[in-house]
Amino acid sequence: MAQATMQDKQGILLEAGTNEFEILEYYLFDQSFGINVHKLREIVPFCREELTTLPDSHPSLLGTLLLRGDTIPLVSLADHIGKHLDPAKVAAASDSAVQTRQVVLVCEFNDEVISFLVDGVDQIHRLSWSQVKPMDQFFESYRPRFTGTVTVGERDILIVDMEHIAYEIFGDGEHYAGGDDEVEASSSRKENRADVKLFFAEDSAIIRQGIMRVLKKAGYDLAQSYGDGLACWNAVQQAKEEGELPALVVSDIEMPELDGLALCRRIKEDQVLRQIKVVMYSSLINENTSHKCVEVGADDFTSKPDVTKVVALVDKYCLVEE
Structure with a gap:
């Protein structure tokens, strides 16, 4: 061969x-x-x-x-x-x-x-x-x-x-547990995070649970997670009807039903939803694929499995600098 x-x-x-x-x-x-x-x-x-x-x-x-x-x-x-x-x-x-x-x-x-x-x-x-x-x-x-x-x-x-x-x-079984102490120690604005609504889409239960635990510990009490892009899209649509849009969507790329790139594109092509910031979080992020995130209008992207980068990007787009 x-x-x-x-x-x-x-x-x-x-x-x-x-x-x-x-x-x-x-x-x-x-x-x-x-x-x-x-x-x-x-x-x-x-x-x-x-x-x-x-x-x-x-x-x-x-x-x-x-x-x-x-x-x-x-x-x-x-x-x-x-x-x-x-x-x-x-x-x-x-x-x-x-x-x-x-x-x-x-x-x-x-x-x-x-x-x-x-x-x-x-x-x-x-x-x-x-x-x-x-x-x-x-x-x-x-x-x-x-x-x-x-x-x-x-x-x-x-x-x-x-x-x-x-x-x-x-790995050592704690791939998405690392960084907890670093996130906690660097958080001088933890109280401000409590009022931020954000969605996280990820099909892996292990990753989803780990990221959500870190986000909650960092103070993002209103963070919600979804097992695939379609479930997240439906939640965004419901939030639109209720007039309470999330400030940010963090999404994996590879997911059944609806992938992260298609999810981002749907959000950014909607005149009301496009104000939502979208960050792609995926093992596929590299020089050859990051341009696809830009094409669909993603505000930022980062590669797995660095949890602290996720919290830093959420802070960047969700917290108002004093």
């Missing part, structure tokens, strides 16, 4: 704020999974000779790969989510579309580069976030690892939250 880079797709870039996105479909044996192509830097064949194992590392961390002079951690996605390749089934499926030559997905998010070993790739699909359905409550224990599920043809594709998996392997 020849090396492929995501820069080769420049001719089919999506317009910002249309609620469309593209996923690369890949396999862990006979199950289809998907990843947002904006998180992909490139796809390379797996070469075991280029793998350096690490002692006393996480069971899912195979080691590091040397890729054009850079040392990149390699995670076995099958090991981590329990979807193992069965050699007997592979032999029986030799005539199927499933590829048995493993490849590496080199990903970039949160200003970090991490690679994931998978069993093969298929194709890129252009979809709408309205097609992505949240994981059923029956699979509650698995939900943090998946953004949702989407049906393409007759296949159900699970969209993996690579960011959350990276946190499980490399």
Whole structure:
């Protein structure tokens, strides 16, 4: 398999704020999974000779790969989510579309580069976030690892939250807890925050709970959170009818039903709602994607997982300087 880079797709870039996105479909044996192509830097064949194992590392961390002079951690996605390749089934499926030559997905998010070993790739699909359905409550224990599920043809594709998996392997379980003391110590205007109404849209329950806890501790007692962009949009519409608009909306980008860019665009294209400040908070924020935030009218943007930056931006747009 020849090396492929995501820069080769420049001719089919999506317009910002249309609620469309593209996923690369890949396999862990006979199950289809998907990843947002904006998180992909490139796809390379797996070469075991280029793998350096690490002692006393996480069971899912195979080691590091040397890729054009850079040392990149390699995670076995099958090991981590329990979807193992069965050699007997592979032999029986030799005539199927499933590829048995493993490849590496080199990903970039949160200003970090991490690679994931998978069993093969298929194709890129252009979809709408309205097609992505949240994981059923029956699979509650698995939900943090998946953004949702989407049906393409007759296949159900699970969209993996690579960011959350990276946190499980490399983090300490308190990714969105850090910074509490710093936020509290720097708050000389905590009482002024109490009257500020703001909305926070984020599909990850773990992140949503962590951010809300920090915001509440900082004094933003009227902060409200929503599990996807559509729920937040409905809340904004209701606030408009009641004549009590939030001062600010902080939103993730990747969310089922309605993504953050489309949410921002709807707000900024409404003559009444456009006064609401919008800050994008996403692992996708980098030099290649931040221009999309500008295109839809976002007032600012910052990358996960720095919680203190979120509070600083909320202060910037919600508190009147004395």
